[in-house]
Amino acid sequence: MPVLTRKNAWNNNGTFSNPDLLWYAKAVGVMQTRPLNDPTSWWFYAAIHGQSISDNPGWGTIPPPPNVPTTPLPSSSLISQYWDQCQHGGWFFPPWHRGYLYAIENILRGIVAQLGGPSDWALPYWNYFGPGNQYQMPPAFAQKTLPDGSANPLFVNARYGPNNDGNIFVPFSWGINQNCQSNTVYTGRQPAFYGGNTTGFAHFASGTGSLEGNPHNPVHVAVGGQDPTTGQGGLMGDPDTAGLDPIFYLHHCNIDRMWASWNAAGNSNPTDPNWLNGPNASGNRQFYMPTPAGTPWLFTPAMVNDISQLNYTYDNLTLGITPTLVSQNALRLRNFGLSVDDSKLLNAKMDENNDSELVGANSAPLKVDAKGAQTNVQLDSSGWNNVAKSLKTTTMAQRLSENKLPDQVYLQLEGIKGKEDSVVCSVTVNNQYAGHLSLFGLKNASQKDGPHGGSGLTIRFDISSIVDKLELSNALDINSLEVHIQPVNVIADGNELTIDRVSIYREEQG
Ligand SMILES: [Cu+2]
Numbered sequence: 001m002p003v004l005t006r007k008n009a010w011n012n013n014g015t016f017s018n019p020d021l022l023w024y025a026k027a028v029g030v031m032q033t034r035p036l037n038d039p040t041s042w043w044f045y046a047a048i049h050g051q052s053i054s055d056n057p058g059w060g061t062i063p064p065p066p067n068v069p070t071t072p073l074p075s076s077s078l079i080s081q082y083w084d085q086c087q088h089g090g091w092f093f094p095p096w097h098r099g100y101l102y103a104i105e106n107i108l109r110g111i112v113a114q115l116g117g118p119s120d121w122a123l124p125y126w127n128y129f130g131p132g133n134q135y136q137m138p139p140a141f142a143q144k145t146l147p148d149g150s151a152n153p154l155f156v157n158a159r160y161g162p163n164n165d166g167n168i169f170v171p172f173s174w175g176i177n178q179n180c181q182s183n184t185v186y187t188g189r190q191p192a193f194y195g196g197n198t199t200g201f202a203h204f205a206s207g208t209g210s211l212e213g214n215p216h217n218p219v220h221v222a223v224g225g226q227d228p229t230t231g232q233g234g235l236m237g238d239p240d241t242a243g244l245d246p247i248f249y250l251h252h253c254n255i256d257r258m259w260a261s262w263n264a265a266g267n268s269n270p271t272d273p274n275w276l277n278g279p280n281a282s283g284n285r286q287f288y289m290p291t292p293a294g295t296p297w298l299f300t301p302a303m304v305n306d307i308s309q310l311n312y313t314y315d316n317l318t319l320g321i322t323p324t325l326v327s328q329n330a331l332r333l334r335n336f337g338l339s340v341d342d343s344k345l346l347n348a349k350m351d352e353n354n355d356s357e358l359v360g361a362n363s364a365p366l367k368v369d370a371k372g373a374q375t376n377v378q379l380d381s382s383g384w385n386n387v388a389k390s391l392k393t394t395t396m397a398q399r400l401s402e403n404k405l406p407d408q409v410y411l412q413l414e415g416i417k418g419k420e421d422s423v424v425c426s427v428t429v430n431n432q433y434a435g436h437l438s439l440f441g442l443k444n445a446s447q448k449d450g451p452h453g454g455s456g457l458t459i460r461f462d463i464s465s466i467v468d469k470l471e472l473s474n475a476l477d478i479n480s481l482e483v484h485i486q487p488v489n490v491i492a493d494g495n496e497l498t499i500d501r502v503s504i505y506r507e508e509q510g
Contacts, residue, residue, distance in 0.1 A: 002120065004312040006257070009124035009250050014138025016147050019117075020124040021140045021154075027111040027121075028246050029153035032066060037074035039082065039290035040107050042066075044074065046243030048289070049086040049100065050203075050444070057232060059241070063157045068244060081288050081296065086239055088441050089457070090199030090207040091187055091275055093216075094259045095301035096287055097252050102310050103289030103297060104249060110292040122312060125253035128170035128219065129178050129320055137168035137223070141247050154246045160225030160234045164489065168223055168247075174424065174436040174488075176218045178320045180210035181262055186270055190214065191462050192408065192507075194262060198274065201284035204239075204445040206458040211262075213459070216255050218424075218438035223247060226422045231492035233422030239441050257314045260307050264317045269305055276302040329405055335468055336393055338400065356410065359383030360481065360504040365415075368425065368497040372486040375502050379480055387506050391471045405509035409467045410460050411483065413437065415500025417446035417456040423491050427461065428484045432469065435461040437485065439497075456500065463504075 012018035016025070034041030052058035053070050062068045073079070087096035105123045112121040128135045141154045162171040170176055179191070186195040190213035197207025208217075223245075224237025235245040242248050263269065273281060278300040280286040288296045307313060333339075360379040367373060389395055390407040399406065411427070411434055418439065425437040437459060448454035470476045483502050491497070 001311060003308075004120055004122040005315055006122045006253060006312060007124055007315045008130065008134075009126045009138045009140075010130060010134045011124075014134075014140055016140050016143070018124070018138075018140070020121065021138065022146070023112045023115070023117040023121050024108065024124065024246070025140070025146060025152060025154045026115055026117070027108040029151075030111045030115070031107065032153055035072055036069045037072045037078075039074075039078065039294045040292060042244070043069055044082070045104055045107075045290070046241070047083045049243035049248075050084050050238075050240040052238070052240035055240075059244075062235065062241065062244070065151065065155060065157055066153070066244065082290070084203060085285075085287065087199075087202055088208070088212065088239065089196065089205035089445070090202040091196040091209065091270065092199065092202060092279065092301065093196050093209065093212045094256075095275075095278075095304050098256050098259070098304045098307075098310075099287055099289055099299045101249060101252055101256055102304065102312075103291070105312075107290070107292045123253050124250060125257050125314070126247065126250040127254050127257070127316070128176075128215075135170045135172070137247060138250075142168065156235060156245045156247075158227070158234045158241075159223060159236060159245060159247070160227060162222040162225060164225045164228040168225075170215075170219055171222055174218055174222065174426075174438070175433075176215050176222070176436075178215060178258065180214060181258060181265075181319050181321050183210055183262075184267055186268065187272075187275075190460055194267070195259075195269070198272075200282050201279035201286075204441045204457075206445070206455060208457075208459070211255065211259060216251075217440040218436060219251055220440045221422055221424055221438045223251070224422055226490055228490075231420065231422075231490035231495065233420060237422040237440065239421075239444060256307075257316070258320065260314060261317045261319050263306065265319045269301075276300065276305070278302075332406070332464065332468060333396065333400070335472060336391070336396060338393065338396055356505040356507040357383055357386075358503055359387065359409075359506050362483075362502040366485075366499040366502060368485050368487070368491070368499065370487060370491045372425070372484065373499075374482065374484045377481045377483055377502055377504055379478065379504065381479075383506060386508075387467065388471070388476050390508070391468070391476070406464075408462060408464050408507045408509060410505045410507065411463045411481075412458065412460045412503045412505055413485075413499050414458045414503060415456040416442065416459065416497055417454065417500075418442050418495060418497040419446070420492070420495040422489065423487060423495060423497060424489050425485045425487045425497075428486075429463050429466050430470070430482050431484070432463075432466045434463050434466065436488070442497075460505075 031042035183194040190210040196209030224234030235241040
């Protein structure tokens with residue numbers, strides 16, 4: 001069997017003259033004719049990722065198209081084997097989604113061949129970081145009909161976009177970027193670590209890695225957007241409906257391509273047996289996907305560790321960016337008047353032990369409503385002194401001679417809870433932009449009866465450059481930092497966020 005090549009969806013201008021998109025649309029249409037209880041139906045496959053069939057709002061209230069069924073339900077044993085399986089907030093996020101894509105691609109390819117299409121059809125990817133207008137959704141997805149005049153299975157009503165007006169694109173103004181590609185270590189949390197922290201079977205945990213945290217999460221929320229009248233999120237913004245939107249699989253194909261590119265650049269996946277053998281190594285639920293015949297395929301991360309094991313490749317496996325870890329740190333040092341060349345910093349790696357020290361926290365849980373919220377984060381004087389010390393020019397010169405970098409400083413929002421995943425906020429520290437908060441998975445992570453006891457989401461921002469500016473303006477000698485959280489879209493009544501704790505961490509670079 002020849003190696004299959006996944007190609008850019010924007011080929012032939014992202015229209016139906018791109019055969020990869022035309023055959024995708026036709027095969028999705030066939031999957032959509034199959035009933036909910038068929039493991040190879042579009043609906044069953046979306047429910048493997050996550051489902052809200054018995055909720056309100058849930059699958060029963062989705063405005064068509066598509067016409068989403070809520071019956072007939074499969075047997076309870078099929079449901080517990082397959083449904084609500086997606087791995088978020090931990091180190092199984094990349095391999096679980098790789099297996100999920102691989103299995104649907106096999107089902108779709110079988111249908112394409114039956115319809116008389118190419119036997120080497122492969123899933124296209126949407127590289128929103130590509131040149132020109134590729135940040136926009138390929139136009140074939142916004143077309144109501146196929147070239148033959150029949151309904152377009154790729155068209156979705158509940159897809160509102162970042163401005164909630166039906167214009168679907170990836171807004172770089174939300175801080176969406178591919179800086180994750182400059183990480184060099186897999187295991188650990190965003191923004192310094194690529195693949196996520198160690199977890200067992202984790203539908204929604206709080207160990208999100210940087211590939212998942214940015215770009216994966218905000219692209220979901222931006223594409224989904226919100227119904228401008230009700231504030232209800234679009235399909236892509238909620239993991240319990242995202243797999244119903246055909247653009248989902250092209251977004252994830254790009255995330256998978258980024259991971260493969262990261263490996264192709266020489267970065268390594270975990271060798272820990274607890275990752276390689278999947279959650280079953282610790283006695284948890286295992287990863288199952290349906291084959292085209294509807295039978296279960298059991299897979300582990302070891303089986304999807306390298307794309308060559310799965311007989312496919314991408315037409316583009318470049319890293320996407322020059323490794324900015326190096327140049328950002330060089331830039332940081334130059335701001336302090338220290339001239340260093342990038343090559344010297346190459347040996348100064350991020351701390352692999354992920355041991356950060358808490359140097360400050362606010363005093364009470366924070367509520368974020370439509371007007372936003374503000375909180376004062378008190379700094380612990382001895383911990384904060386260590387940050388200040390690491391930024392003194394003499395200390396830095398000494399550290400650099402040992403290939404060490406100054407402290408990284410992080411803002412951490414812990415235990416974020418709420419009901420509506422499509423809420424997006426911008427976050428500032430002392431009036432300086434820290435980043436955008438996107439809350440894909442919020443509802444699931446907040447549910448007390450869920451598998452994670454409602455611990456909510458935890459999100460970290462690197463605020464080292466903000467701290468640098470404070471030091472450069474001789475304003476680092478302070479007792480607190482002012483954190484401001486401002487919604488950029490609708491927070492309807494009842495959809496307010498709560499944040500258990502707002503904290504500041506330092507990480508010594510070794
Ligand atoms: Cu996703």
